[in-house]
Amino acid sequence: MKNYLFDFDGTLVDSMPIYGGMMLRILDEHGVKYPDNIIKIITPLGYIGTAEYFVEKMGIQRSVDELVALMHKYAVEAYTNTVPAKKHVVEVVKQLKARGDSLNVLTASPHAALDPCLKRLGIFDLFDNVWSCEDFGTSKADPMIYHMAAERIGAKVEDVLFLDDNYNADKTAKQAGMQVCAVYDDSSAEYETEMREVADHYIYDFSELMDL
Numbered sequence: 478m479k480n481y482l483f484d485f486d487g488t489l490v491d492s493m494p495i496y497g498g499m500m501l502r503i504l505d506e507h508g509v510k511y512p513d514n515i516i517k518i519i520t521p522l523g524y525i526g527t528a529e530y531f532v533e534k535m536g537i538q539r540s541v542d543e544l545v546a547l548m549h550k551y552a553v554e555a556y557t558n559t560v561p562a563k564k565h566v567v568e569v570v571k572q573l574k575a576r577g578d579s580l581n582v583l584t585a586s587p588h589a590a591l592d593p594c595l596k597r598l599g600i601f602d603l604f605d606n607v608w609s610c611e612d613f614g615t616s617k618a619d620p621m622i623y624h625m626a627a628e629r630i631g632a633k634v635e636d637v638l639f640l641d642d643n644y645n646a647d648k649t650a651k652q653a654g655m656q657v658c659a660v661y662d663d664s665s666a667e668y669e670t671e672m673r674e675v676a677d678h679y680i681y682d683f684s685e686l687m688d689l
Contacts, residue, residue, distance in 0.1 A: 478577050480630055480637045482623075482655070485584035485591055487642035487662040489570075490598075492560045494663075496520070499551045500527060503544065507537050520664065523585055523616075524548045549589060556590035562598050563662075565683040572687065574603045581606040583626055583639075585617065606630065617646040623653035638689075644668040648675045658689065 486492045497516040504511050509531075512518075519527040528544035531537045537544065573580060580603055584591060588609050595601035606629060613622050627634040639650040642662035651657045659672035661681040673679045678689055 478579060479573075480579045480581070480627075480632045481573065482581045482583050482626055482630070482637050482639045484617075484639075484641035484643065484646065484660070485582055485586055485594075487563075487664055488640055488660045489563060489566050489582070490556075490560050490594060491563045492556070493520075495555045495560055496552075499548065499555060502551065503531070503547060504535065504537075507539075509535050509537060511535065516664075549587065552586070552590045553593070556586075556594040557597065560594050562600075563683060567598060567600055569683045569686055570600050570603050579630060579632070580604045581608070581626065581630055583608045583610070583617070583622070585610050587611060617641075617643075618649060620649055620653040623650050623655050627655070640686075644672050644675070647672055651675050651677075658686070 483489055486496065500516070500519060519530055522530055524545050525541065528541040528548065531544055532539070532541055570580060582604050586609060591607065591609055592601065595604070595607065601607065608626065610616050610622065613625050615622050623639065624634050627637050630637060634654040635656065637655050638658055639647070639655040640658045640660050641647050641650070642660040642665050644665060647657050647659050657676040658678040658680060659676035661669070661679070665672070669679070680686060
């Protein structure tokens with residue numbers, strides 16, 4: 478039996494374009510002009526960090542809490558109704574489950590968006606654990622979250638394979654002692670070289686998981 482710990486956004490689901498569109502929608506609704514690289518600037522910041530950036534750097538006249546609430550509203554709409562699974566994810570997750578592997582999710586996305594999306598895709602019940610970082614009170618930038626996740630899975634940290642499309646998360650998980658499989662996503666394509674350097678594996682398509 479293998480123990481898998483999957484990221485959600487950009488790994489299991491093709492949500493990064495929708496994330497970007499949601500943030501641009503907020504800027505457009507407030508009549509704010511933004512640079513071409515705004516998505517690259519805000520993607521690592523998360524909802525709260527992005528809201529703070531919008532207020533402090535972009536001049537939106539709303540509170541951080543109001544903007545975060547708006548982001549959550551738009552996100553829940555999108556994840557509940559439109560965010561698709563990435564290619565071959567549904568088939569591969571079903572195959573891994575049938576093989577008897579332990580499947581787990583760890584994401585920065587809130588349960589209000591995460592759970593309805595996985596249920597709509599028909600794979601929520603295939604996971605042993607579906608965690609948001611809020612369940613651990615910390616983020617994937619903290620090495621301890623990987624140790625805590627492994628403990629809850631009931632495995633040694635080195636016996637868990639972590640999959641993520643984000644370079645910083647892959648790097649931190651590797652530092653924490655996990656095996657790491659970096660996942661290609663258009664949003665992080667420019668970091669492929671760095672991701673390959675820190676990860677044990679790198680995949681372009683989920684079907685490649687069956688051969689690892």
